[in-house]
Structures are given as structure tokens and as C-alpha cells.
Amino acid sequence: MPLTLQNNSLYFEQASLDAIANQFGTPAYVYSRAALTSAYQDYANALGEWPGTICYAVKANSNIGVLNVLARLGAGFDIVSVGELERVLRAGGQPSKMVFSGVGKTASEMARALEVGVGCFNVESANELETLSQVAGSQNKVASISIRVNPDVDAKTHPYISTGLKENKFGIDINDAVAVYQRASSLPGLRIVGVDCHIGSQLTETQPFIDALDRVLQLVDKLADKGITIHHLDLGGGLGVTYDQEVPPAVSDYISAIKAKLGDRKLALMFEPGRSIAANAGVLLTRVEYLKPTEHKNFAIVDAAMNDLIRPALYQAWQGIVPVNPRDADSQVWDIVGPVCETGDFLGKDRELAIEQGDLLAIKSSGAYGFTMSSNYNSRPRACELMVDGDAVHVIRKRETIDDLVALEAILPASE
Numbered sequence: 034m035p036l037t038l039q040n041n042s043l044y045f046e047q048a049s050l051d052a053i054a055n056q057f058g059t060p061a062y063v064y065s066r067a068a069l070t071s072a073y074q075d076y077a078n079a080l081g082e083w084p085g086t087i088c089y090a091v092k093a094n095s096n097i098g099v100l101n102v103l104a105r106l107g108a109g110f111d112i113v114s115v116g117e118l119e120r121v122l123r124a125g126g127q128p129s130k131m132v133f134s135g136v137g138k139t140a141s142e143m144a145r146a147l148e149v150g151v152g153c154f155n156v157e158s159a160n161e162l163e164t165l166s167q168v169a170g171s172q173n174k175v176a177s178i179s180i181r182v183n184p185d186v187d188a189k190t191h192p193y194i195s196t197g198l199k200e201n202k203f204g205i206d207i208n209d210a211v212a213v214y215q216r217a218s219s220l221p222g223l224r225i226v227g228v229d230c231h232i233g234s235q236l237t238e239t240q241p242f243i244d245a246l247d248r249v250l251q252l253v254d255k256l257a258d259k260g261i262t263i264h265h266l267d268l269g270g271g272l273g274v275t276y277d278q279e280v281p282p283a284v285s286d287y288i289s290a291i292k293a294k295l296g297d298r299k300l301a302l303m304f305e306p307g308r309s310i311a312a313n314a315g316v317l318l319t320r321v322e323y324l325k326p327t328e329h330k331n332f333a334i335v336d337a338a339m340n341d342l343i344r345p346a347l348y349q350a351w352q353g354i355v356p357v358n359p360r361d362a363d364s365q366v367w368d369i370v371g372p373v374c375e376t377g378d379f380l381g382k383d384r385e386l387a388i389e390q391g392d393l394l395a396i397k398s399s400g401a402y403g404f405t406m407s408s409n410y411n412s413r414p415r416a417c418e419l420m421v422d423g424d425a426v427h428v429i430r431k432r433e434t435i436d437d438l439v440a441l442e443a444i445l446p447a448s449e
């Protein structure tokens with residue numbers, strides 16, 4: 034059955050989710066090519082003729098099937114490790130459209146990125162600058178760089194996913210940035226091309242982005258006074274999605290506000306959206322294993338757990354949970370919990386649902402920071418990942434087996 038997009042949230046046709054669960058088992062991540070495409074196109078259309086690149090943040094969902102869909106649309110990619118770099122290459126992404134972010138790039142990661150021709154390094158410390166210069170020198174290459182500045186702006190989001198405050202580890206204090214740029218311009222093997230700034234994730238207001246941009250533009254002017262020319266601004270990712278009642282700005286409004294602020298300045302624009310492209314393009318399908326009503330609480334124990342989707346446990350994040358085949362019966366309040374041996378193993382609390390043992394549930398908005406943050410905790414094999422493309426369903430990652438779980442491990446030889 035085809036998929037439909039409604040109100041910025043993805044609703045899979047119930048019949049198709051039912052069939053998918055029966056065919057492929059649960060837990061299963063199910064993504065929609067149509068939804069990914071539409072979310073990416075929102076950005077590409079909003080950027081329009083303005084020079085720049087939409088660099089999808091690979092960390093949100095790094096499945097190479099997902100990356101390939103975006104690469105075919107012309108996306109660039111924001112990577113934070115050589116693992117992400119290799120995934121993008123295998124998915125057919127262009128190295129020149131990659132930006133390499135992250136506070137801890139190793140020399141060998143830099144070397145590989147230079148070897149393949151990554152478009153820009155977003156440098157996050159003065160130390161890193163020196164290492165990059167040495168690595169580039171040793172390869173007779175020139176690394177294009179932006180300095181990631183920390184503008185000390187409150188993104189008004191969860192403290193664990195706020196990155197643009199002084200107390201966060203990310204970027205270089207914007208007040209120190211001129212000196213670091215001057216150092217960069219004196220080092221061999223580096224070419225200054227941009228300024229980078231990413232203030233946090235799941236932002237639901239435009240103003241913090243604009244406040245950060247204000248500070249970045251002041252920096253661009255100060256750099257111009259010192260003879261340092263900036264060609265592009267990388268404004269990071271961070272635009273939020275609707276999980277519950279939040280109403281984040283539309284992509285087109287957000288980008289229009291940025292263009293308006295830039296006015297006549299001839300600066301190319303890069304964006305690094307992750308969540309706003311992938312989150313609402315996916316659901317996590319899970320089946321109710323057992324119902325355990327108690328005097329204090331009703332627990333619905335499902336076959337997905339915090340190892341599959343850690344956002345509720347880690348950030349107290351709320352994601353919609355809906356029955357795939359709604360029942361015409363009285364609802365009760367349930368905590369939806371997994372089989373993992375942790376009290377924090379919950380996917381949703383206090384959800385009013387009419388459910389029975391064996392029912393199929395869909396956890397909405399799971400396309401971003403779902404599978405990528407999953408683990409094998411409690412020796413649970415990871416879920417499969419499926420992509421719906423029109424009427425077809427493709428397995429884009431097989432369900433792990435117990436053999437996969439133990440494949441990398443070894444026991445000691447017998448000692449005499």
C-alpha cells in the first residue's frame with residue numbers, strides 16, 4: 034500500500050505495516066523513501082538559487098540505503114567520523130560535498146578525508162588546527178577549513194543536545210575566533226573557506242538561529258578587517274520536528290529568515306540537517322509480548338527496548354505510540370516497556386491505549402537517532418531496517434543474528 038504524508042508526520046497505511054511486520058518480524062525500523070525525498074526537497078527548494086549545499090547529518094540515520102536515496106537527490110553530507118565517511122562513499126555520495134565535523138578527528142581520519150577529497154573540515158579547536166596542518170603538509174595537500182565557533186547562544190532545547198553554550202565542548206569561543214583564524218592563515222596546508230556554527234538540536238524557534246547568525250556575521254566583518262575572506266557560512270543543523278505538540282518553523286520560513294538576514298552579502302550557505310530530514314520518515318514497529326496490569330501501573334512489555342530506541346531513556350524524549358490496528362474497545366493507561374533489565378527501559382509512559390497481547394504498535398518519528406543510537410545491550414541482536422519505496426519494501430539492513438553478536442569475540446586458548 035502507498036504511504037501518505039499528513040501534518041508533517043508520517044502515517045504508514047495500517048495494512049502495509051501489518052503485512053511488513055508479518056513478513057519481516059519485529060522489532061523493525063521502517064522508513065519511507067517518499068518522506069525522505071520530500072523532506073530533503075523542502076531544504077533544496079528553500080535554498081533555491083542561493084549558492085550552497087544541504088549536507089545531511091549522517092549521524093541521524095546512517096543506513097547506506099538512506100544515504101543513497103539522499104545522494105541521488107544531490108545531497109551533501111555532514112560526517113563526524115571516518116566510519117560515516119566510508120558509508121557515504123559506499124552510498125555514492127560525493128566527497129567534495131562532504132563537511133567533516135567533530136571535536137576529536139584523529140590524524141588518520143584527517144588523512145583519509147584528505148585522500149578522498151572531503152570538501153571542508155569544520156575545525157573545533159586550536160590544537161586540531163595544528164594537527165590538520167601537519168597531516169595536510171605530509172600529504173602535500175591543502176585542507177579547506179571552517180572554524181566551528183561557539184556563539185554562546187541558548188538553543189532552548191534539552192541540555193544534552195544543546196551545543197552552542199560556553200559550557201558545551203563544541204567549537205571555539207567566538208571571542209577567540211579571530212586569533213584562531215589568524216593562526217590558520219599563517220599555517221601551511223590550510224585554506225580558509227568558511228565559518229561554521231551549530232547550536233543544538235530539536236530547536237523549535239527561529240530566533241536562536243538568528244542570534245547565532247548575528248554573532249557569526251560580526252565575526253565575518255572582523256575577519257574581513259584582518260584581510261581574511263569568508264566564502265561560506267555553515268549554519269549547522271538543529272531544526273526541530275513535531276514529536277508531540279511542538280510547532281517548529283517550516284524549513285522554508287527558517288531559510289527565508291536566514292537569507293533575509295544575509296541581505297546583499299555574497300556568502301554561500303551550508304546546512305547540516307539530520308532530524309528534520311529523517312525523523313518523520315520512519316517508525317519503529319514493535320509487538321506487545323505481555324500485558325502486566327498491576328495495582329499501581331499497567332505495563333505493556335513489547336519486543337523493542339532501550340537498546341533499539343534510547344531517546345526516551347536518555348532524554349525523557351516523548352514519541353507517539355499508536356496501535357497499527359486500532360481496537361474498538363475501552364482504553365487504559367499503559368507504560369510501554371522493553372525486555373531490558375533496566376528501570377529506565379521504557380519507550381513511552383502513561384499512554385492511553387486499547388491494546389491486547391500480540392498487538393502491533395508503531396513508535397512514530399523514529400527515523401532519526403533511532404537505529405544509529407541502538408546497541409546490543411543485554412545481547413539483543415539489532416533490529417532490521419526496511420525501506421518502503423512505492424509498493425515495494427526493501428531490506429536495507431538485515432536483522433542481526435546471535436552469530437553476528439559473537440562474531441568479533443574470542444576465548445582464551447587453554448592454559449597449562
Ligand SMILES: Cc1ncc(COP(=O)(O)O)c(C=O)c1O
Nearest residue numbers: 090231234270271305306307308
Ligand atoms: C555538528 C552537527 N551538525 C549537524 C547536526 C544535526 O542536527 P539535527 O539532527 O538536529 O539537524 C548535529 C547534531 O546535533 C551536529 O552536532
Ligand SMILES: N[C@@H](CCCC[NH3+])C(=O)O
Nearest residue numbers: 092194234235344401402
Ligand atoms: N541524539 C539526539 C540528538 C543529538 C544530535 C547530535 N549532535 C536526539 O536523539 O535527539
